[in-house]
Amino acid sequence: MTGLAVDVVARRGGFALDVRMEVASGEVVAVLGRNGAGKSTLLSVLAGLVRPETGHIALAGRVLTDTGRRVHVPPHRRGVGLLAQDPLLFPHLSVLANVAFGPSCLGASRRQSEDAARHWLSEVDAVGLAGRRRWQLSGGQAQRVALARALAAEPDLLLLDEPFAALDVDAAPALRAMTRRVLRGASRTALLVTHDPLDALVLADRVIVLSEGRLVEQGPTRSVLARPRTRFSAGVAGLNLIAGTAGPHGLATPDGTRLAGLRQEPVTDGDPVVGVFAPSAVAVHVRRPHGSPRNVFPALVAGLEPHGDVIRLRVAATPGLDWVEGLAADVTPAAVADLALEPGTMVWLAVKATEVAVHPAPSRA
Amino acid sequence: MTRLTLSVVLAVMMAAGCGSSPRQGADTVTVLAAASLTAAFDDMKTQFEKSHPGVTVKITYDGSAVLAQQIINGASADVFASADQATMSKVVAAGLTDSVPQVFARNRLEIVVWPTNPKNVVRLADLARPGVVVVTCAESVPCGAAIKKIEQSSRIAVHPVSQETAVTGVLSKVETGEADAGVVYVTDVNSAGGRVLGIPFPEADMAVNDYPIAVLKNTRRSTAAAQFVDFVQGVFGRQALDRVGFQTP
Amino acid sequence: MRLPALLFVPAAVAVALLVLPVVGLLSRTDLRRLPELVSSPAAVDALWLSVRTSATATGLCLVVGVPLAVVLARGRLPGLRLLRATVLLPLVLPPVVGGLALLYLLGRNGFGGRLLEAALGIRLPFTTVAVVLAQTFVAMPFLVIGLEGALRTAGARYEAVAATLGARPFVVFRRVTVPLLLPSIGSGLVLTFARALGEFGATITFAGNFPGTTQTLPLLAYQLAQSDVDSSVAVSLLLVALALLVITLVRPRVIEGSP
Structure with missing residues (x-):
C-alpha cells in the first residue's frame, strides 16, 4: 500500500x-x-x-x-x-x-x-x-x-x-x-x-x-x-446517527425512508449525509402518535438501562427498517412504568425535524 | 515586619558607618601613607609603639592622590606621608596641614626586568631598542611623571606599550613575561623580592622623588603625631627606610 | 492595574541607591570646566576607542553568543549543565582575575599566545584586540543568559511547526528562531554593550593602558583619579552620558517594537 x-x-x-x-x-x-x-x-x-x-x-x-x-x-x-x-x-x-x-x-x-x-x-x-x-x-x-x-x-x-x-x-x-x-x-x-x-x-x-x-x-x-x-x-457516541443521502427535506435512508432535519452546511441533494440527534430528543409512544412530529418510526425495545436520572432505551430494528437498529431514547422511570416498557415491546419513536442535524458525511462512510 | 526589617537595616548601616570612621582613641595616631611606604612604616609602627608605651599607630596605605582626596574630603587623620611633593602641595593649599611638610625619604627609579634579563637590558637607552616591550607608569602617577621627566632631560624616548595606573601593574606585566622591561622605584623592586631584577641607571638622578610628611590640621593628638613625624626622621626611621631601598636626607 | 502602595517604598530606596551616586558625581563637577575637560584629546580618544571596542565586542557576542544560547536552550548534548555553569563564570569572577586568566591563556607565555605567535606572528596583549577580547569575555554572559531564558520561555513549538513545513535546522534557526528572538537579542545587546563600555579590570590586566590603543574611558577615568579628580569625574560623566544614550535610545525601540 x-x-x-x-x-x-x-x-x-x-x-x-x-x-x-x-x-x-x-x-x-x-x-x-x-x-x-x-x-x-x-x-x-x-x-x-x-x-x-x-x-x-x-x-x-x-x-x-x-x-x-x-x-x-x-x-x-x-x-x-x-x-x-x-x-x-x-x-x-x-x-x-x-x-x-x-x-x-x-x-x-x-x-x-x-x-x-x-x-x-x-x-x-x-x-x-x-x-x-x-x-x-x-x-x-x-x-x-x-x-x-x-x-x-x-x-x-x-x-x-x-x-x-x-x-x-x-x-x-x-x-x-x-x-x-x-x-x-x-x-x-x-x-x-x-x-x-x-x-x-x-x-x-x-x-x-x-x-x-x-x-x-x-x-x-x-x-x-x-x-x-x-x-x-x-x-x-451519546448521539444517534443515521446515515443516508441528502434530500430536499433532510435525508433519505438506504431503504428510502425520509427523515426530516436541518442542514448544518450546504450540501447537494444526493450527497452522503448523516442525521444526528440526541436520545433526549426522542419521544417514545406505544401507539402511533398524531400531530407535529414528522419523523415517526416503529421499533422493538432491545434493552433498558439507567442513565443518570433517566432510563436509556435501546431499540432493535423491525423488519424492513434496518437503520433503526441501536438507536437510543431517554425516558423517565415513570414513563417506563406507565407504558409498561420491557424488552420486546413494540414502540413508536418520534423526533422533531428541528432536533435532527444533517451533516455531510465522508463519501465512504 | 517591614518596620522591623527597616530598623535592622538601619542599625546595621549605622554600625557599619561607625566602624569605618577612624575613631581616635586617647592614644591612637592615625597615619595616611603612600602605598610604597608599607614595609618601612609597618616596621616603624612596631618600634614606635615599643618606645612610646600607650600609643597605638594606625596606618592606612593607598595611592598618595587617593589619600589626599580623602583628607580634603574630611577624613580625620593625624599624619600624612605622601610619595611626592605635588600631592602634598594640594593638601597644603587646602590649608589642612599643621606643620611644614618635611622631606624624609627619596626614591629613585630603576629598570626592572625578568630575573634572567633575556633581552640583556643594561641601560636606559636599551628601553628604546626595537623589539623590547616596555611598560611604564602613566604620567598621572608619580612613577610615570618621573620617567617622563627623565625622558625629556635625557632625550631618550621610551615607547611603552602600556602606561599602567599603578606600580603593581608594571611589576605584574614584567613578572608574567608580557613585558620585557619596566620602570619602577627601587623600593618597588625590593618589595617584589626575587621575582624581578632591578637595574640602576644614572639618568634616574634627574627625577628623584621626594617623600614629604606633615602633621594634619585637625589632629587631636598633636603631640603624639609630632612624635611620630620625628621618629620617622630619626635613626630608627632612617634605618627602616634604608632597608627597603629609600635614600634618606 | 493599581500597584500596591507598599511596593513604592523599597522601589524608592532602590532608585535612591542607583541614582544618588550619579547625582553625587554631578555635584562634584565644575560645570564651567566640563566642556574643556570632556573635549580634551585624551578624553576624545578614549571615548572613540570605547565606542569602537564595545561595539566590536558586542558584535562578537552576537555572532557567537546567539548560537551558544540556542545550543544551551535546545541542545541535547551530554555535559550541557556543566557548560551552562561555565557560561556564568565571567559574571562571578572578579574582572581582574578574568584578565589574568586571559593573560595566562593568550599572553606571551600562555598556551594560546604561543600558538598564535608561532602560527600567525600575532601578539595580543597591549593591543586593541585584547581590549575587545576582555570586553567580550566579561559581557558575553549578559547576552547568552538572557537569550537562553527567552528561548526556554518561548518553547520550541514554532520551530517544530517550521520543521514540519520542510525547513531544515539551519533554515529554522535563521527564519524562525532568530526573528522570534529579536526583541530579546536587542535588549541583550544593549546590556552587553553597556557592560563592555564599563569594563575595567580585565582590560587593564590583559590589555594594559595606552592612550589611543587600549585606554578606554573607564581606564582613563581611573588613571585621572590618581591626580586630577575633576577630570576623572568629567570623564566618568561622559561614560554615564554615553551609557544613558544607548540605553534610552535603543532599548525601548527594540523591546517595545511590535505587539
Missing part, C-alpha cells in the same frame, strides 16, 4: 505508546481517546519530533522510521504536515509569508512560493487576509491560514491535532466544513485527533480509539460511534 503504515512503541516519561495501524492513501482517520491516551504522542512520533523506542513507519512508499536499521528521517524531510489546536502562525511574518514558508523551504523561488501561498489561501477563502499579521486575525481566520500553510507544504500526510478545539462555537462549523472540503476534495491522507464525535463524523472515513497508549477499537466512523464497544466510544 502507498498510504501510512505504523508499528511503533514509544515512551515518554512513564507512559508507553504501543500502536499498530494503517491508513490507506487518501483516507482520513480520526483518532479518539481521553486525555493522556497517547494521541499527541502518536502525532509527535509520526511527525518525527519524538523518536520511538522500537518500530517502523512508512509513508507513501518511503521508510520514515526503522529503529532496527537506525533509520530516522528528520521532521523536515518526512512530508508530514501538522495543524495543531494553536495555529502557531509565525508572528514576525505576514499571512502570505507564513503560507509561502513551506514552498520556499521546498526550494521554490520567492515568486513561486507566493503564488502557491495565494493559491492555498484562496482554497481556504483567506486571500483577503494575505497582508495581515497574526494579531490582526480572529481565531477562526488564523486557523484557516494555518491550514493553508500546512497544505502549501504539500505533505503526504496531514496531522490535525484538535484543530477546532480552541475556536468559538460559531467559528468551528465553518472551519470544519472548510477542512472537509480541502481534505476530501484532494483525497488527502490525514490523521485527525479529536474529542468531538462530530469532527470524526464529518471528516473521517474511519475511527481508531486509543486508551492508555493502545489501540482498543477501530472501524468505520459510523459503526464505531453507533455501536461502541468501549466505554470511551460509548461516551463519545
